[in-house]
Amino acid sequence: MRPEFASDANHTILQLDDVGKTFRSDAGADVTALASVDLTIRQGEFVTLVGATGCGKTTLLDLAAGITEPSAGHLRRGSGVRLGQSVAYVFQHYTLFPWRTTLTNVAFGLQMRGIGRRQARTCAMELLARVGLAGFEKGRPHELSGGMRQRAAIAQALAIEPVLLLMDEPFGAVDDATRAELQRMLVDLWQDRGMTILFVTHNIDEAILLGTRVVVFGGPPGRVVRQFDIDLPRPRDRNMKPFTNLFLDVRQALAGGLD
Numbered sequence: 001m002r003p004e005f006a007s008d009a010n011h012t013i014l015q016l017d018d019v020g021k022t023f024r025s026d027a028g029a030d031v032t033a034l035a036s037v038d039l040t041i042r043q044g045e046f047v048t049l050v051g052a053t054g055c056g057k058t059t060l061l062d063l064a065a066g067i068t069e070p071s072a073g074h075l076r077r078g079s080g081v082r083l084g085q086s087v088a089y090v091f092q093h094y095t096l097f098p099w100r101t102t103l104t105n106v107a108f109g110l111q112m113r114g115i116g117r118r119q120a121r122t123c124a125m126e127l128l129a130r131v132g133l134a135g136f137e138k139g140r141p142h143e144l145s146g147g148m149r150q151r152a153a154i155a156q157a158l159a160i161e162p163v164l165l166l167m168d169e170p171f172g173a174v175d176d177a178t179r180a181e182l183q184r185m186l187v188d189l190w191q192d193r194g195m196t197i198l199f200v201t202h203n204i205d206e207a208i209l210l211g212t213r214v215v216v217f218g219g220p221p222g223r224v225v226r227q228f229d230i231d232l233p234r235p236r237d238r239n240m241k242p243f244t245n246l247f248l249d250v251r252q253a254l255a256g257g258l259d
Ligand SMILES: Nc1ncnc2c1ncn2[C@@H]1O[C@H](COP(=O)(O)OP(=O)(O)O)[C@@H](O)[C@H]1O
Pocket: 023, 024, 025, 031, 032, 033, 051, 052, 053, 054, 055, 056, 057, 058, 059, 060, 220
């Protein structure tokens, strides 16, 4: 855990009060993506946000990342949560530079932070090993499988040692076995590093398997319908009764939140 947060487990990382976001579409009509979202995320939480397509999940992550600004309400980042320095974003579709090797993709982010080339490469090698890509440093993105590209994207995100890691359906496009491996790896990384994660998915099972808290999103326009604290022991067994009960509760909350 980072020293500045070590003494305060209740440190707020991100707080949204009554946040709304309206886009003006090409046709000139307004699209309200988010309406009146209240959400607080604290240091060390692994918050999973589950909701149907189009309910504003990506918009919420973009706001958290500072890519867009709220149209209404207030968004506050905790002290120590600095855009471009300690907030990392793993997008839904991988964003590695296609012409760079896996190693230089990851090292690039470090060099952008002023770390020398040699040290950046050493650190990138370590990160790639940590995400299971040792031996693939010289591959280019198109030579990697979908799961490996997401591993590389996670290594790239970790390179900045994020306080807050934002993830937008990062395992949405991989097969079930790969997804299970990536989920396990992410929980390990979260436990090792004491970072805070906001993870978006439309998969209820994934939300319960990973999160310390599941935020059920409804809409459009997007809003928080319900929240569930998940205190099941890890590794979680999706066949256990408490898991299946939660699954049904979340599914019901999701169905209730659809317009
Ligand atoms: N840049 C944009 N311009 C106009 N409309 C947008 C923009 N981004 C998102 N939207 C609209 O906002 C709504 C929510 O989108 P999004 O946040 O991508 O949902 P989700 O990620 O849950 O599928 C959708 O109706 C989408 O069309």
